[in-house]
Amino acid sequence: MAKRISRCPSCDSELSISELSCKTCSLTIRGEFNSCRFCNLAPEHLTYLETFLLCEGNLSRMEKILNLSYPTLRNKLTAALQALGGALEVPGTNHDSENTLETLLDKRRYLLERVATGMISAENAALALKELN
Numbered sequence: 001m002a003k004r005i006s007r008c009p010s011c012d013s014e015l016s017i018s019e020l021s022c023k024t025c026s027l028t029i030r031g032e033f034n035s036c037r038f039c040n041l042a043p044e045h046l047t048y049l050e051t052f053l054l055c056e057g058n059l060s061r062m063e064k065i066l067n068l069s070y071p072t073l074r075n076k077l078t079a080a081l082q083a084l085g086g087a088l089e090v091p092g093t094n095h096d097s098e099n100t101l102e103t104l105l106d107k108r109r110y111l112l113e114r115v116a117t118g119m120i121s122a123e124n125a126a127l128a129l130k131e132l133n
Contacts (some may be wrong), residue, residue, distance in 0.1 A: 006040045037084050045080040052077065060113050070110050107132055 008015055017033040038046065055061040059073050066073070111128050114120045120128075 006035070015092070019069070041083055045083045048076050049080050052080075059110075060117075070113075104132055 006015055007013070017035055019028060019030050021028045034119065038049075041049070051065065053063060055065065059070055059077075062068070062073050063070060067074075108129060110122070111125045115122050115125045
């Protein structure tokens, strides 16, 4: 089955779903139906998110499978979330700051994973951790 198109081939406006039909009994339902946010994703974003879910959100595992660096994987995740319409907002958080708690924890986790896999020395990780504060 072909992937549903989301843009009009004539004027490039967004298309809407106006009819659903059953292949078994030929029932047809007409109306205005909302589309799934995932249905409109570009193939590369959809593939990335499927891999992310199959790896249970473990970016270290994704690094090995996709042979991409952690920062590249984070950038791809951010791009996919933006394509979905943005991340969920948590009340009381400030996403404008580069040094949010989540970002600092991600950077620390990344450094510790690198030490655990022997990619960097403990000394270099300690220096990098000091720079985060």
